[in-house]
Every structure is written in C-alpha cells, then in structure tokens.
Amino acid sequence: MAYSNKIRETYLEQLKGIQDAGIFKQERFIHSSQAADIEVEFPTGSSLKKVINMCANNYLGLSSHPDVVKAAHEGLDSRGYGMSSVRFICGTQDIHRELENKVTEFLGTEDTILFPSCMDANAGVFEAILTDEDVMISDRLVHASIIDGMRLCGALHDTFKHSNMDHLEKKLQLHADKRLKVVITDGVFSMDGDTAKLDEMVDLCEKYDAMLFVDDSHSSGFIGTTGRGTHEKCGVMGKIDIITTTFGKALGGASGGCVSGRKEIVEMCRQKARPYLFSNTIAPVVVSGVLKVLDILLANTERRDKLEKLTEYWRKGLTEAGFVLKDGDTPIVPVMLFNAKLAQDFSKDLYDEGIYAIGFFFPVVPNGAARIRTQISAGHEIHHLDKALAAFIKVGKKYDILGKSKQEIIAAYGL
Amino acid sequence: MEEMKDIIxxxxxxxxxxxxxxxxxxxxxxxxxxxxxxxxxxxxKRFLELKYAISIPDDKASPEAFDTVNSIVDLVNEFVGKK
Incomplete structure (x- = not known):
C-alpha cells in the first residue's frame, strides 16, 4: 500500500496543527438558494435554521434572480450542459464570444477573454504578458490569487505599501530600467472594503510609462454611478490597461472570470495563458446567465442604487450603535473586534440570533485586526438590516464593546 | 562603513x-x-545592487545573509569593488 500509516500520520499531524491554531475551516451547508434569507445546516447534522445572510458576495442580489435562472434554463436547453473541450479545440460557442463582447462594452475596454474563474485569470495573465525583463509592482494587500499569479511569472516582483502613492512612485523610479512595468492593485480590497486610488495611479503610470492592472472582482456591477467598477468611480474609464473580474460575485455569482483590457494583451492571453489553454471555459448555462445579468445592469441602475442606499443605512446604524468600523463606502463593512477569539464568539452568538456573518482573523487579516466582515446585498430589505442590527447590538452589549474605542476593546480582550 | 549601515x-x-x-x-x-x-x-536585493553597483548572485542572497542590517552590510562588502 502506497498510502502508509506514516503518510497518514503526517497529514493528521498537520491537520491537528491547523485545528490547534484555531484556523480549521468548516463548511456550513445551505439547503436553499443563495439569497438574503437562507436555510443552514450547522453544525453538520443539526436541524435547519433560517438565518439572514450577511456575508455573501451577492452584492446585487442576482444569484437567484428569476430572470437569470430562466436565462440559464434556456441556455441549458439551447446550448447543452458541457463543452468537453478547451476553447481553441472545439470548446467555443457563439455565446462565449457574445459574452466577451458584452463584458467589453460593459467595462468600456478594448477586448475581453473569459477564464474558468478570476483566480484562473489572475493565475494566467502575468505569465502570458511578461518576461524576466519586466517588473510587477503590486499593492501589499492584493488578493491571494494575484500573488499566486505573480509567483508563476518570471518577471521581477516588488510591492508598495497599501494605497501609498509616494511609495509606489519610488518603486516606479527604482525599476525605471525595466522593459515593461505593471502596477497591480485590487479595485476594492476585499477585507477592508476600501477603494484603490486609481486616478492617482493612472497619473503615475502615465508619468513612468507603466501599465495598470486592476482586479475589480469586488466592484464590477455596482461601484461607480452605472456600476462599471472602480475605474468609473475614479473617473478613469478607458485608462486601465488590464482589468480582471469575476462572475462569481455580483454578476450572478455562479462562476467564471475574465481578463478585459488592451486588445494585444487579451490576444496574448488567448495565445499563452495556461488556465485558458488547458482548461474548459465557463459552461454554456453559466454564460447564458451572465449575459442576462449584464442585460439587467445595462437596462438601468436600480439594483446598484438600492445597494448604495442600503449600505449607507447599515453603516449609519452600526456607527450610531457604537461599533468600530473600517472607513469606506462600499458594501463591504468590516466590524472591527481586533481579538480573534472575540470575533469567533461574536459570530457564533450572531448565528444563534439568526444572523449569518463570519469572523475573520489571522492569517486572513493581520494579527490583531480580527473582525466580522458584513456584506450588503441589493437582495436585502430594510427589515433584514434592522433585524441584523438588533442582533449586533444585543451581542455587542453582551461583550460590552459598544461605544468602546479600538484601544479599549484591545485592553479588554487583548490582541 | 557606518554610512552604508545607516543607508540600509x-x-x-x-x-x-x-x-x-x-x-x-x-x-x-x-x-x-x-x-x-x-x-x-x-x-x-535590487536596491542594494543598484545603489552599490554590484551584482549579488541568487545563491548568495540567502535569507540568512539578509537577516540583519549587519549581515547585509557584510554581504554587500563582499561584492563592492569586485565588479
């Protein structure tokens, strides 16, 4: 037997280490569609509990929208279930190109290429367009998938302090001799909910002849007055050279991602990006759903407008209740608790009150920056937020943190 | 060599x-x-190479050699003037 006891023990020991460190992840089974109201089995084997979901990336409430579901059914009927091929052999349907064109129109770019996920887009793009003569300069808080993509690329990698434009400029000067330079950032940072300073970054990139890469996964569909993303919010549409984004969050929430941007860069990905070349693309049923999502968003801004109002309401409620929040205006609203155990206990108590919101702590966020990350959805109604706020206040009182500053909470619970 | 120490x-x-x-x-x-x-x-590593006009081979750029400012100064001194 190749899988000996010694091998088994090796893994059991590692898993125990993860458990002992308090970072063992356990899935919670949802027995309903993704929505504001869900039915959850947790712990495994327990009876179902109806809770309000405050932690989905379902920003526009489109994950289970009847028009999207109907379009997906129609796509399934007309184009079948699977492609059984990668894109360039016999895995490309007309609707794949139609979606690429529609995303290009939506984001205001030159061209788009689909990937099985945004993780794959980020994993493939750098290696496809850069060599060891080039440099990638990334914000220190970019998403893990970008870090993995940079690791797969032979170009030099450097970082700048989070959103620190002076530091970025120094790095652009330091690497002035490189053939190609790419500045890399998230549009909205997923843990803190803050927005990149894309207007300033565009200026710096123009000054130092660098390309600008933005992962807009937590923005596409709702940030900016017509929901096109952070480039719209910052007034730099048409000036971002590479945008990656996902269809697995606001844009229907199923799966899939893309690289959208300069024509030549997209073509380089089509020729060289390994996750595109060696994996099936998005299933026809999902493509059909995303096409409908974009139709809905191109028709009007109702859903992102509602999301904006609900976000303001939620932030105001939490602030008035005396919670410490991360500054920002996106639907990612982190309630800061600083201590990891407090974040876990708080999350558990919220769940008992019928509110599903997860605690995040090291290593997902820096040590001493534990939090409950709440995420607002256009699928929420005011009554959902009122109930969630009442639960937050009740649990906040239990732990005596309302009206307390960061220093006071840390003094009471430690880091 | 105080100056190099302080710069680093x-x-x-x-x-x-x-x-x-x-x-x-x-x-x-x-x-x-x-x-x-x-x-x-x-x-x-790149900062040191540009600043002191040296080239540090990858096998010399170990975590141990980069672990303190003092050890970095020792490493840089190995290469300064060796161009």
Missing part, C-alpha cells in the same frame, strides 16, 4: 515598517523576525 537601515525602515513607532536596529532579525518576507527580499 533607513531603507529597510522606510520600505518595510508600517508602524512608525516600531524600532529597528542593525541586529534586528528581519526575515526570521517576520519583518521582511522572502517575496519582498527581492526588492531589497
């Missing part, structure tokens, strides 16, 4: 410390102390 210390402080109150000395462990990760070490 200043660079490391400016480059890697987020908290202005943090204190860094010539002997503070940078990599084993978690201040500089192996990924970020690349930029430090």
């Amino acid at each position: 210390l200043e660079y490391v402080i400016e480059e890697y410390l987020e908290d202005e109150d943090e204190v860094l000395t010539y002997d503070t462990p940078l990599i084993s102390g978690g201040i500089v990760d192996s990924f970020s070490m690349v930029s430090l």
Whole structure:
C-alpha cells in the first residue's frame, strides 16, 4: 500500500496543527438558494435554521434572480450542459464570444477573454504578458490569487505599501530600467472594503510609462454611478490597461472570470495563458446567465442604487450603535473586534440570533485586526438590516464593546 | 562603513515598517523576525545592487545573509569593488 500509516500520520499531524491554531475551516451547508434569507445546516447534522445572510458576495442580489435562472434554463436547453473541450479545440460557442463582447462594452475596454474563474485569470495573465525583463509592482494587500499569479511569472516582483502613492512612485523610479512595468492593485480590497486610488495611479503610470492592472472582482456591477467598477468611480474609464473580474460575485455569482483590457494583451492571453489553454471555459448555462445579468445592469441602475442606499443605512446604524468600523463606502463593512477569539464568539452568538456573518482573523487579516466582515446585498430589505442590527447590538452589549474605542476593546480582550 | 549601515537601515525602515513607532536596529532579525518576507527580499536585493553597483548572485542572497542590517552590510562588502 502506497498510502502508509506514516503518510497518514503526517497529514493528521498537520491537520491537528491547523485545528490547534484555531484556523480549521468548516463548511456550513445551505439547503436553499443563495439569497438574503437562507436555510443552514450547522453544525453538520443539526436541524435547519433560517438565518439572514450577511456575508455573501451577492452584492446585487442576482444569484437567484428569476430572470437569470430562466436565462440559464434556456441556455441549458439551447446550448447543452458541457463543452468537453478547451476553447481553441472545439470548446467555443457563439455565446462565449457574445459574452466577451458584452463584458467589453460593459467595462468600456478594448477586448475581453473569459477564464474558468478570476483566480484562473489572475493565475494566467502575468505569465502570458511578461518576461524576466519586466517588473510587477503590486499593492501589499492584493488578493491571494494575484500573488499566486505573480509567483508563476518570471518577471521581477516588488510591492508598495497599501494605497501609498509616494511609495509606489519610488518603486516606479527604482525599476525605471525595466522593459515593461505593471502596477497591480485590487479595485476594492476585499477585507477592508476600501477603494484603490486609481486616478492617482493612472497619473503615475502615465508619468513612468507603466501599465495598470486592476482586479475589480469586488466592484464590477455596482461601484461607480452605472456600476462599471472602480475605474468609473475614479473617473478613469478607458485608462486601465488590464482589468480582471469575476462572475462569481455580483454578476450572478455562479462562476467564471475574465481578463478585459488592451486588445494585444487579451490576444496574448488567448495565445499563452495556461488556465485558458488547458482548461474548459465557463459552461454554456453559466454564460447564458451572465449575459442576462449584464442585460439587467445595462437596462438601468436600480439594483446598484438600492445597494448604495442600503449600505449607507447599515453603516449609519452600526456607527450610531457604537461599533468600530473600517472607513469606506462600499458594501463591504468590516466590524472591527481586533481579538480573534472575540470575533469567533461574536459570530457564533450572531448565528444563534439568526444572523449569518463570519469572523475573520489571522492569517486572513493581520494579527490583531480580527473582525466580522458584513456584506450588503441589493437582495436585502430594510427589515433584514434592522433585524441584523438588533442582533449586533444585543451581542455587542453582551461583550460590552459598544461605544468602546479600538484601544479599549484591545485592553479588554487583548490582541 | 557606518554610512552604508545607516543607508540600509533607513531603507529597510522606510520600505518595510508600517508602524512608525516600531524600532529597528542593525541586529534586528528581519526575515526570521517576520519583518521582511522572502517575496519582498527581492526588492531589497535590487536596491542594494543598484545603489552599490554590484551584482549579488541568487545563491548568495540567502535569507540568512539578509537577516540583519549587519549581515547585509557584510554581504554587500563582499561584492563592492569586485565588479
């Protein structure tokens, strides 16, 4: 037997280490569609509990929208279930190109290429367009998938302090001799909910002849007055050279991602990006759903407008209740608790009150920056937020943190 | 060589410390102390190469050699004037 006891023990020991460190992840089974109201089995084997979901990336409430579901059914009927091929052999349907064109129109770019996920887009793009003569300069808080993509690329990698434009400029000067330079950032940072300073970054990139890469996964569909993303919010549409984004969050929430941007860069990905070349693309049923999502968003801004109002309401409620929040205006609203155990206990108590919101702590966020990350959805109604706020206040009182500053909470619970 | 020590210390402080109150000395462990990760070490190597017009081979740019400002100074001195 190749899988000996010694091998088994090796893994059991590692898993125990993860458990002992308090970072063992356990899935919670949802027995309903993704929505504001869900039915959850947790712990495994327990009876179902109806809770309000405050932690989905379902920003526009489109994950289970009847028009999207109907379009997906129609796509399934007309184009079948699977492609059984990668894109360039016999895995490309007309609707794949139609979606690429529609995303290009939506984001205001030159061209788009689909990937099985945004993780794959980020994993493939750098290696496809850069060599060891080039440099990638990334914000220190970019998403893990970008870090993995940079690791797969032979170009030099450097970082700048989070959103620190002076530091970025120094790095652009330091690497002035490189053939190609790419500045890399998230549009909205997923843990803190803050927005990149894309207007300033565009200026710096123009000054130092660098390309600008933005992962807009937590923005596409709702940030900016017509929901096109952070480039719209910052007034730099048409000036971002590479945008990656996902269809697995606001844009229907199923799966899939893309690289959208300069024509030549997209073509380089089509020729060289390994996750595109060696994996099936998005299933026809999902493509059909995303096409409908974009139709809905191109028709009007109702859903992102509602999301904006609900976000303001939620932030105001939490602030008035005396919670410490991360500054920002996106639907990612982190309630800061600083201590990891407090974040876990708080999350558990919220769940008992019928509110599903997860605690995040090291290593997902820096040590001493534990939090409950709440995420607002256009699928929420005011009554959902009122109930969630009442639960937050009740649990906040239990732990005596309302009206307390960061220093006071840390003094009471430690880091 | 005091000047080189100070230049490197200043660079490391400016480059890697987020908290202005943090204190860094010539002997503070940078990599084993978690201040500089192996990924970020690349930029430090590049800074040294450009600043002192040297080329540090990858096999010499070990985490141990980059672990303190003092050890970095020793490493740089190995290559200065050897061009």
